[in-house]
Amino acid sequence: MSSRPMRHTFLLLALLPTLAQAWGNHSPMCYRAFERMPEVANAAAVKVEPLVDFLRAQESAIARTLDAQEAWARQHLKGHAPRPEALRFTADAKRSDAERRAAFLRALRLSPQSKLALYLQVDPREADSSRPALDAAEVSAVGNSKGATQRFVALQAGEAVAPLAVLASACDEPDYGHDLNLFDDNAGAPSNPGYGFGKQPFGNPAVAIGSQAPFHMGFFHQGRVFNTLAPSFARTFTELRVQQYGGLAVLAWQTGHAYWGWRFAGLALHHVEDLTQPYHAxxxxxxxxxxxxxxxxxxxxxxxxxxxxxxVLQSNRHFVLENFQTSWIMDNARQRRDGPLEQALRDLALDGRYPAWSPGYVRDVVAAEAFAAGPRTDAAVVVGAPAKFVTDPNFDFAANEGRLGAELARDMQGQREALLREVAELLRHFGSHSRNGLRGLLKQAGK
Known part of the structure; x- marks a missing residue:
């Protein structure tokens, strides 16, 4: 048997699991993770600012930052796909705001459909909001999935808003279509063969939502044999996104654009948080x-x-874990009560036990920890969920999630404690790594 077909079939192992998001809705968890962190809780309100204002005011500085990021990535990121020279962001005072925004998205190699609207995702603990509701299509290029829990409100340029709300909202935002159809073989529209990422390394290139997987997963610790048999699994771009968004957050804070400092920080932390999920590591x-x-x-x-x-089994277990976690967090938030998951998210005790934030933190600390937790997490899902959802390879939970979510919640009442303990431990890591990442960015900005 040749190595080529073995590599090809290895790719199929992750075909369905890569279609799932890591943690459902990040924002409700991030409200809990950051609400008692002094650097966030004590931060002054910031003035809402359209993206084009930041781009116009700091065009030259942004150009230098993006060039420096690309040079760093070429030197330090394994499997990096160099940015084509034609996409380089350069200062041009004569172009329109729309042209400048489009050039910025191309330089970051984000989907041209990325919204980056002025919005908040409301904390589900808030009974109401005085701000006008905003349709999901104004915020996200991805249609709402079954059971979506996001609730958006509009912001107006110039109004004051709490950094916690900006940060927590942005922590969910990269799932709104930023990374769709960026590979040469993606079938969706618009596809971007000029972005330089080549062919999609894993997942199904014909399924739109699956094309974001290499930007939200990181298989860094599978081992030498696995990497030899399936070398394309090593081509992931999570670290690139953390560096891109994180560097822009630092620049925005340093140049007086605090709203975009917190916004870009949330975008960066999303990719860190995704790798705390064992099914993404x-x-x-x-x-x-x-x-x-x-x-x-x-x-x-x-x-x-x-x-x-x-x-199918790996996909089902991923979906069950996500469904369980999301349902618990949302139910408790709406009833304004705390449980093990909320307490774990707020727990600051673990933060100082990790190394200081660095460019290698995502790979060497976050992903390594989640990879090691994988077998234990998978076993907890099998023990904690009804057998038909997690042990029957002929049953596709993802295809029936909308219909069976209530049944899953009901049937888990008497057998969920092991899973609850495991999810609480994962979310304790989620909170610590999110805060450590934010501390690192604030330190770089001199805050």
Missing amino acids: SAAPGATLGHMMWVNLKAQLGAPADRQGLV
């Missing part, structure tokens, strides 16, 4: 390398059922 947390090799060999020999079953 491991190709198959519930399977050994030997088992993955065996089911791929069987598929090569004409018996693909076990391989497809593994894909």
Whole structure:
């Protein structure tokens, strides 16, 4: 058997799991994670500012920042896809605001459909908001999924807003279409073959939402054998996004654009938070390398059922974990009560036990920790959820989530404690890494 088909079939192992988001809605969790952090809780209100105002005022500085980021990425990021020279952002006072904004998105290699609107995602603990409601289509280029929990309100340029609200809202924003259809082989419209990312390294390039997976997952710790058999799994761009958004946050704070400082910080932290989820840091947390090799060999020999079953099981467990976590957080928020997950998100005790924030923190600390937690998390899902949702390879939970979410919640009442403890531990890491990342960015900005 040649190495080429083995590599090809290895890619199929992550085909369905990569379609899921890591943590559902990040914002409600980020409200809890940051609300008692002094650097956020004591920060002065900031003035809302349209993106084009920041771009126009700091055009030359932004150009220098993006050039420096690209030079750094080429030197330090493994598997980096160099930005084509034609996409370089340069200062041009004569162009329109729309042209400047489009050039900025191209230089970051974000989807041209990215909204970056003036909005907040309301803390679900707030009973109401005096601000006008905003349709999701004004904020996100991705249609609402079944059971979406986001609730948006409009901001007006010049109004004052709390940094906590800006930060927590932005922590969910990269899932709103920033990273869709950026590879040469994506079938969605518009596709961007001129962005230089090449072919999609894993996931299904024909499914739009799946095209964001390489920007939100990081398989950095699978081991030498796995990486030899499936080298494209190492091509992920989470670290690039953290550096891009984080550098812009620092620049915005340093140049008096505090609103965009907090906004870009939230965008950066989203990608950090995604890697606290074991299903985003491991190709198959519930399977050994030997088992993955065996089911791929069987598929090569004409018996693909076990391989497809593994894909379905990993996907189901990912969706069940996400559904459980989101339902718990939202129910407690709406009733303004605290439980183990809220307490874990606020827990500051773990923050100082990690190394200081650095460019290697995402890979060496966050992803490594989540990868190590993978087997334990997968086992907790199997124990905590009804068997048909997590052990039947013929049952696709994702396709039935809207119909079966209530059934899952009901049937887990008597058997959820092990899963609750595991999710609480994961969210304790989520909160600590989010705060440590923010501290690192504020330190770089001299705040």
